[in-house]
Amino acid sequence: MHKPFVVNVGALRRGGVHATEAHCCGGLTGIAVSASHVPDNAEIQVDAVLEVASGTSILVTGTITAPWVGDCRRCLGPAEGTLVSTVRELYEDRPDPEETYKLHGDQLDLEPLVRDAVLLELPHAPLCSASCAGLCPVCGIDRNTGTCSCETELNDPRWAALDVLRARDD
């Protein structure tokens, strides 16, 4: 299976070079929060610098760019965008599971780092646009594409009086 996010770090680990750039792109599946997700196999781009930290550990510094899609929190229509995550993480032969990532010999797999970083940046309350007008809470019409007369009725003092009466009955 092709692993687009695996980088060979043999030269780094043997001291031939101190730092190297890695530019990878590829698709992953299953990166999602409830309101948004990265489409399966959509292109995720990683631009990073890998450098020898202490001993054989390798520090990865860079940016991850990924497209996302979701449901607008106001109108429930489709929302989409591109997220950018800045990362600075350590890979070690014997990682601390809470803090660092595992090196597999000369293979440094950026995939777990990409998954964690992108998941953190996915929007939990996306908007289709900053000016989305949302749905009418009364009739449900999409106010971006249509209009209704609900608002005037809600503001009508006679309706307000009726609401007070209803509240008393409860």
Ligand SMILES: [Zn+2]
């Ligand atoms: Zn919207």
Ligand SMILES: [Zn+2]
């Ligand atoms: Zn309405």
